[in-house]
Amino acid sequence: MNPGAGACRQVHIETFGCQMNEYDSELVRALLTREGYIVTEDRERADVILMNTCAIRENAHTKVYTHLSDLKVLKKTRPLVVGVLGCMAQNLKEELTKQEPLVDLLAGPDSYRQLPLLISRAIDAQEQGQHVKALAVDLSEYETYDDIVPARLPGVNAWIAVMRGCDNFCSFCVVPYTRGRERSRGPQGILDEAARIAGEGFKQVTLLGQNVNSYRSGDWDFARLLIAVAEVPGIERVRFTSPHPKDFPPALLEAVAWHPKICKHIHLPAQSGNDRILGMMNRTYTRRDYSALVDRIHSMNPSIALTTDIIAGFCSETEDEFDDTYRLLEEVRYHSAFIFLYSERTNTIAARKFTDDIPPEVKSRRVTALVELQRRISIERNREYLGQTLPVLVEGDAKKSDLQAMGKSDANITVIWNKTDGPWCPGDVVACSIYDASASTLYAKAIAGTEDSRAKSEHSCTNIVQS
Numbered sequence: 001m002n003p004g005a006g007a008c009r010q011v012h013i014e015t016f017g018c019q020m021n022e023y024d025s026e027l028v029r030a031l032l033t034r035e036g037y038i039v040t041e042d043r044e045r046a047d048v049i050l051m052n053t054c055a056i057r058e059n060a061h062t063k064v065y066t067h068l069s070d071l072k073v074l075k076k077t078r079p080l081v082v083g084v085l086g087c088m089a090q091n092l093k094e095e096l097t098k099q100e101p102l103v104d105l106l107a108g109p110d111s112y113r114q115l116p117l118l119i120s121r122a123i124d125a126q127e128q129g130q131h132v133k134a135l136a137v138d139l140s141e142y143e144t145y146d147d148i149v150p151a152r153l154p155g156v157n158a159w160i161a162v163m164r165g166c167d168n169f170c171s172f173c174v175v176p177y178t179r180g181r182e183r184s185r186g187p188q189g190i191l192d193e194a195a196r197i198a199g200e201g202f203k204q205v206t207l208l209g210q211n212v213n214s215y216r217s218g219d220w221d222f223a224r225l226l227i228a229v230a231e232v233p234g235i236e237r238v239r240f241t242s243p244h245p246k247d248f249p250p251a252l253l254e255a256v257a258w259h260p261k262i263c264k265h266i267h268l269p270a271q272s273g274n275d276r277i278l279g280m281m282n283r284t285y286t287r288r289d290y291s292a293l294v295d296r297i298h299s300m301n302p303s304i305a306l307t308t309d310i311i312a313g314f315c316s317e318t319e320d321e322f323d324d325t326y327r328l329l330e331e332v333r334y335h336s337a338f339i340f341l342y343s344e345r346t347n348t349i350a351a352r353k354f355t356d357d358i359p360p361e362v363k364s365r366r367v368t369a370l371v372e373l374q375r376r377i378s379i380e381r382n383r384e385y386l387g388q389t390l391p392v393l394v395e396g397d398a399k400k401s402d403l404q405a406m407g408k409s410d411a412n413i414t415v416i417w418n419k420t421d422g423p424w425c426p427g428d429v430v431a432c433s434i435y436d437a438s439a440s441t442l443y444a445k446a447i448a449g450t451e452d453s454r455a456k457s458e459h460s461c462t463n464i465v466q467s
């Protein structure tokens with residue numbers, strides 16, 4: 001190992017927020033390991049604790065502050081360097097440097113290459129009894145970390161970030177300010193990474209980007225990239241998140257509808273079902289455009305499951321406008337939905353132009369109404385699978401019982417079965433006969449694996465382990 005700047009210091013990384021943050025933590029792990037740092041799961045033994053943060057909603061933000069106050073206690077007991085990475089570092093640099101003496105270093109999402117240096121400076125200063133704040137928060141138009149191989153933990157799914165940043169400037173959203181302008185990686189680096197991942201035994205790849213379907217590199221668009229990744233030998237399933245409804249050309253819809261390795265699931269954030277609110281949000285589509293896209297998807301392949309993101313209680317949203325969103329959920333009948341209460345974020349267009357005037361109790365009532373509606377629809381949707389046999393990619397033990405195993409259907413729905421049904425390993429594809437359904441889970445009898453998984457399970461993996 002390269003002793004480097006790290007000289008075997010132990011670093012603990014805690015990740016908050018989205019999948020892109022999980023991926024970024026894998027990049028950070030790789031960047032630090034190659035400089036001689038040891039990345040540890042044990043926070044009590046760490047010399048350095050890094051928090052990779054999310055600023056997208058108020059509650060993510062609050063969670064990080066709560067966590068910082070825990071670290072304050074820890075820091076009193078021993079020498080410790082505390083760093084804030086990611087979107088909060090970018091967005092709240094003044095607040096975090098001036099008001100939070102606890103924080104020793106800040107690195108925004110485009111500055112991770114500087115981390116080894118920032119950490120060693122902070123450690124040196126601390127050893128000399130000084131307190132310096134090491135800061136790297138410049139946004140880049142080019143940084144894609146294309147040459148860094150993320151240090152992935154073993155599992156079934158590997159993420160690949162294909163683009164970073166966002167140029168959409170939805171009025172409620174802080175991402176364009178924290179993650180900067182849109183930029184895409186070249187296709188060859190992505191395909192090489194997919195091939196390497198397949199060689200390491202990952203069965204599923206999820207292509208990531210803040211606005212993933214606006215991917216473009218030369219004459220490669222997202223549809224071409226998605227198909228090329230799906231053709232990489234050894235990759236069984238390809239997913240992608242998060243797309244924007246404005247970027248679904250026919251070639252992309254056809255790829256999702258027909259390619260056997262591209263999963264039959266599209267996350268299609270609607271945010272609202274009302275045109276005036278969609279306009280204020282700067283979403284660039286109308287309710288009619290959105291519904292037409294949903295119809296196109298369902299007419300091409302009705303088995304494609306749709307999920308969405310909704311914001312309730314956006315600035316000036318009336319009861320009638322909220323009802324339009326309620327009716328959108330009834331009309332589309334998503335398989336599931338993430339429903340958020342609007343929270344104003346510093347610096348966004350909405351924070352500058354509109355008043356956050358919906359009382360908290362009204363926002364909560366609207367969120368509750370949508371959550372209850374969606375729960376009923378999710379149960380009905382999941383009950384449509386009763387009696388069907390679905391191919392399920394095994395992930396590991398079920399969360400609630402290690403006597404049960406879990407995996408995901410092609411449509412990304414959690415499936416659970418008793419391990420006594422068979423000795424399948426994470427990464428196997430198992431045929432599951434569905435006999436019961438809740439809003440979030442399908443219950444199944446696992447009846448057969450693929451040829452490959454059957455051959456493998458004869459020699460190994462009699463116990464399914466958590467992946």
Ligand code: 5AD
Nearest residue numbers: 056172173269309310340341342343
């Ligand atoms: N308030 C509430 N929800 C938000 N989201 C993004 N910004 C906000 C905000 N200010 C939600 C959107 C987005 C998801 C990732 O987070 O629904 O699609």
Ligand code: SF4
Nearest residue numbers: 166168169170173175
């Ligand atoms: Fe935010 Fe809109 Fe970009 Fe999504 S598309 S990251 S909601 S600005």
